[in-house]
Amino acid sequence: MTLYVASLFLPYTIDFEAAGVRLGQSDFDGSNPLPASEVEGRLAELHQETLPKVLSMTPGATTEHEKIFKPFYAPQSASDGPNGPAPTENPVESWGSSRKFNQPMSKAAKTPDSSILSRPGAVDGPVDHRKADDTDSEEPSSPRVLLSDVDWVVKSAVQGNGGLRNAIDAAAKAGIVDKKVWVGTLGMPTDSLQEHTRNNIASKLKEEFESLAVFVGDSEFEGHYFHFCRNVLYPAFHYQMQESPRHKEYDDHSWKQYVKLNETFAETIAAQWKPGDRIWIHDYHLMLLPRMLRDRLPNAEIGFFMHTAFPSSEIFRCLATRKTLLEGLLGANIIGLQTAEYVYHFVHTCSRILRLEVSADSVHLPDRLLPVKAIPMGIDLDLMNEQRHLPEVKEWVSKIRERYEGKHLIVARDRLDAAGGVKQKLLSYEKFLKRYPEWRDNVVLVQVASSSAPDLTDLETQISKIAMRINSKYSTLTHQPLVLLKQDISFAQFLALMSVAEIFMITSLREGMNLAGHDFIVCQDGALDASQKYGSLILSEFTGSASIWSGYELLVNPWDYVQCADAINRALTMPAEEKEKNWRFLADRMAKHTASMWCDTYLKALRQVYEMHSSRELHTISSLSLESVREKYNKSKSHVFILGDQAIFPSLKEKEEVAVSSNHEILSALAADPKNVVYITSSQTPKQLELSMGESPNIGLIAENGAFLREPGQSEWQQLLDESDTRDWRRGIQRVMEYFQERTEGTSLEERRFSLTFNYKAAVDKELAIRQAAELSDQINGSRGNVPIRAVLSDGAVTVEPTNVTKATTAELALERLSNNPDHDSPDFLFIAGNTRGSETLFRWANQLEREGRVENVISVTTGGTQAVSAAATVLYDNETLMNGLAGLISQ
Ligand SMILES: O=P(O)(O)OC[C@H]1O[C@H](O[C@H]2O[C@H](CO)[C@@H](O)[C@H](O)[C@H]2O)[C@H](O)[C@@H](O)[C@@H]1O
Numbered sequence: 001m002t003l004y005v006a007s008l009f010l011p012y013t014i015d016f017e018a019a020g021v022r023l024g025q026s027d028f029d030g031s032n033p034l035p036a037s038e039v040e041g042r043l044a045e046l047h048q049e050t051l052p053k054v055l056s057m058t059p060g061a062t063t064e065h066e067k068i069f070k071p072f073y074a075p076q077s078a079s080d081g082p083n084g085p086a087p088t089e090n091p092v093e094s095w096g097s098s099r100k101f102n103q104p105m106s107k108a109a110k111t112p113d114s115s116i117l118s119r120p121g122a123v124d125g126p127v128d129h130r131k132a133d134d135t136d137s138e139e140p141s142s143p144r145v146l147l148s149d150v151d152w153v154v155k156s157a158v159q160g161n162g163g164l165r166n167a168i169d170a171a172a173k174a175g176i177v178d179k180k181v182w183v184g185t186l187g188m189p190t191d192s193l194q195e196h197t198r199n200n201i202a203s204k205l206k207e208e209f210e211s212l213a214v215f216v217g218d219s220e221f222e223g224h225y226f227h228f229c230r231n232v233l234y235p236a237f238h239y240q241m242q243e244s245p246r247h248k249e250y251d252d253h254s255w256k257q258y259v260k261l262n263e264t265f266a267e268t269i270a271a272q273w274k275p276g277d278r279i280w281i282h283d284y285h286l287m288l289l290p291r292m293l294r295d296r297l298p299n300a301e302i303g304f305f306m307h308t309a310f311p312s313s314e315i316f317r318c319l320a321t322r323k324t325l326l327e328g329l330l331g332a333n334i335i336g337l338q339t340a341e342y343v344y345h346f347v348h349t350c351s352r353i354l355r356l357e358v359s360a361d362s363v364h365l366p367d368r369l370l371p372v373k374a375i376p377m378g379i380d381l382d383l384m385n386e387q388r389h390l391p392e393v394k395e396w397v398s399k400i401r402e403r404y405e406g407k408h409l410i411v412a413r414d415r416l417d418a419a420g421g422v423k424q425k426l427l428s429y430e431k432f433l434k435r436y437p438e439w440r441d442n443v444v445l446v447q448v449a450s451s452s453a454p455d456l457t458d459l460e461t462q463i464s465k466i467a468m469r470i471n472s473k474y475s476t477l478t479h480q481p482l483v484l485l486k487q488d489i490s491f492a493q494f495l496a497l498m499s500v501a502e503i504f505m506i507t508s509l510r511e512g513m514n515l516a517g518h519d520f521i522v523c524q525d526g527a528l529d530a531s532q533k534y535g536s537l538i539l540s541e542f543t544g545s546a547s548i549w550s551g552y553e554l555l556v557n558p559w560d561y562v563q564c565a566d567a568i569n570r571a572l573t574m575p576a577e578e579k580e581k582n583w584r585f586l587a588d589r590m591a592k593h594t595a596s597m598w599c600d601t602y603l604k605a606l607r608q609v610y611e612m613h614s615s616r617e618l619h620t621i622s623s624l625s626l627e628s629v630r631e632k633y634n635k636s637k638s639h640v641f642i643l644g645d646q647a648i649f650p651s652l653k654e655k656e657e658v659a660v661s662s663n664h665e666i667l668s669a670l671a672a673d674p675k676n677v678v679y680i681t682s683s684q685t686p687k688q689l690e691l692s693m694g695e696s697p698n699i700g701l702i703a704e705n706g707a708f709l710r711e712p713g714q715s716e717w718q719q720l721l722d723e724s725d726t727r728d729w730r731r732g733i734q735r736v737m738e739y740f741q742e743r744t745e746g747t748s749l750e751e752r753r754f755s756l757t758f759n760y761k762a763a764v765d766k767e768l769a770i771r772q773a774a775e776l777s778d779q780i781n782g783s784r785g786n787v788p789i790r791a792v793l794s795d796g797a798v799t800v801e802p803t804n805v806t807k808a809t810t811a812e813l814a815l816e817r818l819s820n821n822p823d824h825d826s827p828d829f830l831f832i833a834g835n836t837r838g839s840e841t842l843f844r845w846a847n848q849l850e851r852e853g854r855v856e857n858v859i860s861v862t863t864g865g866t867q868a869v870s871a872a873a874t875v876l877y878d879n880e881t882l883m884n885g886l887a888g889l890i891s892q
Pocket residue numbers: 091160161162163164229230234307308309377415511512513514515
């Protein structure tokens with residue numbers, strides 16, 4: 001059994017080593033091998049030699065502090081092998097112009113309007129549609145011919161989700177994941193590769209690196225990733241929705257590429273998948289993949305986890321492709337998100353946009369219940385401890401410590417995009433220096449800000465201006481309060497910085513999780529630098545990480561510059577014991593959310609849901625054997641029948657009156673046997689139920705979904721809920737319903753003692769009514785808090801009903817009474833039939849009785865109805881067969 005882990009980028013990529021060119025072995029047309037110098041020369045061009053070798057100075061710099069740092073792409077040893085640490089380099093920078101690896105440039109077609117998307121390394125001119133192996137017609141110096149001649153090696157990728165990679169590795173080490181296969185792209189342009197090169201790469205990755213390479217065209221990748229993911233989805237998910245009209249043409253174009261890339265993933269996985277294999281899809285790049293796989297592999301176990309934030313439905317509804325994106329996700333067996341807030345947004349969005357019934361943690365699909373769970377990601381503590389003890393990190397610790405001797409160091413590292421909140425941080429820092437002049441000469445903020453997208457020059461300019469202002473105003477000849485590194489640094493330098501820093505500051509405006517904060521906590525145990533421990537984390541409340549640390553005193557609103565400035569001052573002046581207390585609080589909470597626990601929790605939840613889904617779909621439930629019912633009935637002494645009115649009288653239409661009356665006769669005869677006790681359950685009021693049951697004193701009745709019970713042989717109803725139980729919610733719910741009813745012509749409200757119903761079957765505008773009903777049920781379920789009620793959206797109605805008294809709780813009461821009745825044998829045969837959502841509570845109760853062995857013979861049967869999934873043990877689609885079966889028991 002294999003676990004396929006699908007994520008846009010594989011943890012590996014390919015480096016074409018110019019130094020490894022096979023001299024004179026060019027197989028281009030079989031003769032005239034290319035001279036090695038020419039090959040190397042061309043590859044050097046491809047490699048973009050023009051990149052800077054040192055970090056540029058901070059705007060307004062007065063000292064040379066930053067010069068001790070090295071840009072990330074400088075040659076380094078630790079991560080050179082394929083098993084090096086997880087990625088840090090910015091993907092935008094790497095694609096087709098990697099600073100670290102020798103890789104082909106992109107051959108993507110120029111897109112509709114170059115002003116819309118100006119990515120680095122784009123090649124003008126038409127797409128090369130020639131077949132991948134058709135190099136005969138190419139110039140000997142073309143990149144494809146050259147690349148077929150050089151050696152390549154697999155390297156650890158510098159892009160992708162480092163947290164995910166670490167988590168899966170940690171889970172594998174802990175034995176949580178057995179056989180796994182990564183599925184993803186190489187994160188580099190591949191159009192230039194010949195087919196045989198691609199095949200060789202794919203085989204090597206498969207055989208030696210547990211990886212399934214997905215090859216997509218360069219244009220496709222660029223449209224998918226650089227435009228649709230990074231310019232449309234990512235900003236929207238992080239509340240930085242961009243104006244669309246200018247992008248419209250390009251949006252359409254890149255959406256097609258988004259679809260195409262997801263399809264290529266689906267085909268690649270479907271071709272390998274075998275029964276028993278599991279598929280775990282990651283992040284917003286692959287939102288269509290669950291549905292595409294479900295269509296191809298209806299019985300597969302498919303999970304989806306969203307690593308980024310999930311926005312409010314107010315934002316999500318602005319996306320032109322909102323429906324398709326959501327439907328894509330709903331193909332999974334379970335959806336995982338980082339926080340309870342994102343879960344809320346997700347289910348609310350499904351209700352609003354797809355008009356699906358939802359509850360706080362699930363979406364009700366026609367054929368199954370889709371759980372939506374908050375499972376926050378964490379880090380691998382062991383790996384972090386290993387990484388920070390590497391000699392390289394220790395060297396950096398000494399260098400940085402020496403350089404910043406006597407200073408209080410604040411450290412930060414973010415992607416330089418709007419959501420990263422670097423601008424807000426610098427403004428807060430400026431405010432801090434203004435409000436607390438005593439710190440001006442001895443505090444330094446080192447902000448690492450790796451450039452994100454090429455079209456963010458506006459933001460970069462603004463940030464540079466603020467940096468310039470800070471440094472020109474508050475610097476002295478020997479002190480520079482802000483070091484702004486506008487390039488990434490190596491992970492070793494970052495770990496060293498986190499180990500010597502007094503404060504780590506995260507001011508993201510929105511961020512799925514942010515694991516760097518977790519890394520900082522580990523680095524602050526003083527193991528590496530005894531003189532610095534228990535430093536303070538200042539953390540934006542808009543990160544997912546804030547959810548696991550709720551109540552922590554230094555959570556800030558990044559838009560509140562005064563609060564952030566005060567938080568810096570507080571962190572600098574906090575007594576040592578308070579710092580330690582805070583640190584322990586963060587470390588303890590974090591220890592409950594490690595990377596391997598995240599995998600374990602998610603995969604267990606996926607397995608549980610999958611088993612339920614695959615065993616409970618009606619077509620997979622076995623049919624009720626009347627023969628075995630008879631056998632159990634005959635060998636037992638005391639029988640209880642609990643029958644749903646809809647299963648017994650599926651239709652009360654006139655033409656079926658004959659059938660109705662014959663069913664009445666069967667029930668009466670069944671109840672007449674002293675060994676039998678019969679109850680009919682219903683959502684109807686006691687009055688309505690009595691009316692439809694006619695004269696049947698021997699039959700017990702359970703009305704209003706369990707709120708009322710009339711025991712067999714009695715005429716009095718017992719009320720099992722108290723009016724005061726509904727006092728808390730009734731008036732409020734009624735007002736909300738009235739609001740909707742007044743605005744939706746043709747709808748009506750129906751009041752029962754313990755439930756309220758908004759009926760919209762007769763609405764004038766059906767479309768509007770469906771929207772309103774979804775909105776109503778969503779509003780109620782979203783705001784009910786601890787009140788024991790739920791809104792149930794069904795075809796034509798929204799009903800709000802209690803959850804503390806149900807058909808099952810009332811059936812339990814009836815059963816208990818029978819068991820405790822000295823004049824009655826304790827029931828040893830329980831038969832439950834039903835076909836509505838309310839009957840499901842009875843089936844679950846029956847399953848529990850059976851598990852606990854409280855009743856010897858338990859039979860539960862659904863007759864389908866509108867339910868496509870059921871907790872019942874057996875199914876009978878035909879009501880007549882059920883009635884005949886019951887009739888058969890008494891006529892023996
Ligand atoms: O750069 P992208 O391809 O757009 O991907 C976005 C980021 O994905 C990963 O971060 C996300 O997952 C992290 C772990 O669950 C979470 O902490 C973070 O908040 C998410 O955004 C990846 O680690 C980042 O490098 C990517 O930028």
